């Protein structure tokens with residue numbers, strides 16, 4: 608099989624790491640690959656913070672929904688959707704004065720700019736994931752970095768037009784992680800449509816979730832008072848405390864972004 612496809616098809620998130628440092632050369636290779644990711648208008652609307660300070664990692668292990676493995680990861684990268692750099696550059700280049708002369712005002716980064724910057728940051732992050740994987744370095748995304756904005760803003764000195772979109776933990780996988788079974792995915796037909804969006808009916812849902820349901824409810828009729836995957840997922844993820852906090856925190860980030 609094509610080795611790139613093989614690598615992608617066999618990747619797993621890695622949450623337990625060997626006590627082995629990642630060399631500076633390997634880190635450099637991963638970063639170089641990440642920075643070659645496609646980027647909107649070739650603007651590189653993102654920044655990356657290498658979190659090397661153990662105290663900061665310890666804090667993240669708590670503020671990102673209490674996930675202790677973050678503190679143990681040999682390498683942690685914070686991906687930021689970043690319009691601050693361009694905005695500061697516009698100002699340094701006299702864009703406000705240019706508009707003043709025309710009798711109008713310069714626009715500030717808005718929601719569309721934020722979404723584009725998030726795309727850039729996430730594409731760079733995933734490129735780092737695949738590059739790392741090709742070098743034997745496992746990784747895991749931490750979406751919970753979108754929680755506790757105020758604490759993260761202070762910890763990393765984040766200005767107004769910077770949105771912490773994802774954290775990545777890297778390290779060499781332990782044997783247990785290497786041997787762990789891969790997670791399952793839904794069948795392509797439920798995810799990939801032709802020309803038009805297709806809403807799924809009950810029969811399709813039944814088929815889509817059958818395997819997962821059977822694995823989850825193999826020897827019991829309820830799990831955490833839920834009797835099917837929808838009820839379970841709603842409780843575990845959709846209405847969980849971390850999700851509520853993420854919504855609060857993202858609103859706070861948006862309020863900052865939209866402030867005059």
Ligand SMILES: Cc1cc2nc3c(=O)[nH]c(=O)nc-3n(C[C@H](O)[C@H](O)[C@H](O)COP(=O)(O)O)c2cc1C
Pocket residue numbers: 618619620621622674747748749750751773789790
């Ligand atoms: C946006 C995003 C956020 C994630 N956040 C976390 C997280 O906070 N903690 C964690 O352990 N895994 C996190 N993951 C990893 C997923 O749980 C994992 O990708 C999923 O369970 C599928 O498993 P696999 O990556 O091994 O195929 C995240 C993944 C993505 C893409």
